[in-house]
Amino acid sequence: MKTMIKTFLMAGCFGLLSLAGVKAQEPIGYVPEKDPAAAQKLEEWQDWKLGLIMHWGTYSQWGIVESSSLCPEDEGWTQRSPAGIPYYEYVKKYEALASTFNPSRFNPERWAKAAKGAGMQYMIFTTKHHDGFCMFDTKQTDYRVTAANVPFSKNPRANVTKEVFTAFRNEGIHIGAYYSKPDWHTEYYWWPYFPPKDRNVNYEIAKYPERWKQFKDFTYNQIQELMSDYGKVEILWLDGGWVRPLNAHNKESLSWNKTPAQDQDIDMAGITKMARQKQPGLIVVDRSVHGPYENYRTPEQQIPDKPLDYPWETCMTMGASWSYVPNDVYKPVNTLIHNLVDIVAKGGNYLLNVGPGPDGEWHDAAYTTMEQLGAWMKTNGDAIYGTRAVAPYKDGKVCFTQKKNNGAIYAIYQLDENEELPAKISFKGVNVKKGTKLGLLGSKGNLSWKAAGDQVTVSLPASARKQAFKHAVAIKIG
Structure with a gap:
């Protein structure tokens, strides 16, 4: 090689x-x-x-x-x-x-x-x-x-x-x-x-x-x-x-x-x-x-x-x-x-x-x-296997994948070494329709979110932030 x-x-x-x-x-x-x-x-x-x-x-x-x-x-x-x-x-x-x-x-x-x-x-x-x-x-x-x-x-x-x-x-x-x-x-x-x-x-x-x-x-x-x-x-x-x-x-x-x-x-x-x-x-x-x-x-x-x-x-x-x-x-x-x-x-x-x-x-x-x-x-x-690229593939520290079989999109936030999960994660480029449910892989319950213009901001509950997530977290959209 x-x-x-x-x-x-x-x-x-x-x-x-x-x-x-x-x-x-x-x-x-x-x-x-x-x-x-x-x-x-x-x-x-x-x-x-x-x-x-x-x-x-x-x-x-x-x-x-x-x-x-x-x-x-x-x-x-x-x-x-x-x-x-x-x-x-x-x-x-x-x-x-x-x-x-x-x-x-x-x-x-x-x-x-x-x-x-x-x-x-x-x-x-x-x-x-x-x-x-x-x-x-x-x-x-x-x-x-x-x-x-x-x-x-x-x-x-x-x-x-x-x-x-x-x-x-x-x-x-x-x-x-x-x-x-x-x-x-x-x-x-x-x-x-x-x-x-x-x-x-x-x-x-x-x-x-x-x-x-x-x-x-x-x-x-x-x-x-x-x-x-x-x-x-x-x-x-x-x-x-x-x-x-x-x-x-x-x-x-x-x-x-x-x-x-x-x-x-x-x-x-x-x-x-x-x-x-x-x-x-x-x-x-x-x-x-x-x-x-x-x-x-x-x-x-x-x-x-x-x-x-x-x-x-x-x-x-x-x-x-x-x-x-x-x-x-x-x-x-x-x-x-x-x-x-x-x-x-x-x-x-x-x-x-x-x-x-x-x-x-x-x-x-x-x-x-x-x-x-x-x-x-x-x-x-679930955010990795069986997915394909979806535009835009990345916005700042957030990467996007899309499930091939059902079209679900994942927003994957890349955590820096020793970075704690933030209270909010924002990204642009993905149109999230009103009423869409968002969830954090590895954590129970739906996430609250709001859209302002082309930016989506997702709030992460304190219970999720106590779970000591490492490396990256994946938010399922839909």
């Missing part, structure tokens, strides 16, 4: 190099899904609102950024230890992490219960990141968690992806598979005959088309395994957007490349057709590759300034890092809930990341944070 952030920062440095000889596309608008089952699933997904993503792999043993230290392009901002170690020696040490990976405290049921308690309704798990290490029992490579040289392979729960999917599915949480399109381990993408220069394929595809075909087959076969052998999967979440057809590039994506862009076409049409035959109604998210295989868009570590006119999801770390680091600092719950309210008011979903550690456990802060999220969602979930 963090790899992509760095590429955005480098756009100014490498954009001119990349554009040479390649005509960038005009920006492509959102392409609605034509498959009826997938379109219906996408509509359901927009009701779920809050999800979990987990970045986990052998890199957790070093507590470093996932995968990126392998990429020469990213040297200088990722951790390569010890400093000054020759590149291929470092790669050998990194890939040897597989031989010591043994998460003896792996307990996905605990994760799933925590996510369920937090009110999360879907989960995305990294089956394979850019480094190519597979957290599932693939038959396409020995660089996998179930290989004989991996200590954890002796554990009956060694097929980590299957265990995670089953645990979360048993809690009623919808399942998504993260899969990295680039693979920096396989010889079909980073061919050892050439040194890698950046994150892209390191050989000329036009000169070695058969090798690229082997990579396409490798990718197809791994995704086919994930769609065939791991139960019901509802989202295929593809990362590594630089792997795309040449005619799908735009100015932004071209600016990610140090080397001239190549036609990294992996046949998304064929992959999607196969995947949906195995998993009818599957949502496909080919991240940042605008077109028919990007069912929703995924702004990373940021929240759009205004509502977007297509399905979208902010993916964001709960702490500071996508992958496990020993002393990660988690965001205050107040911040996370304010983010959630802001995102949902703008019509999006919120996907929060946790990075499991080398022993297979989360930071304690992940559990306590989720408990507090869940406490708030238990009271205020």
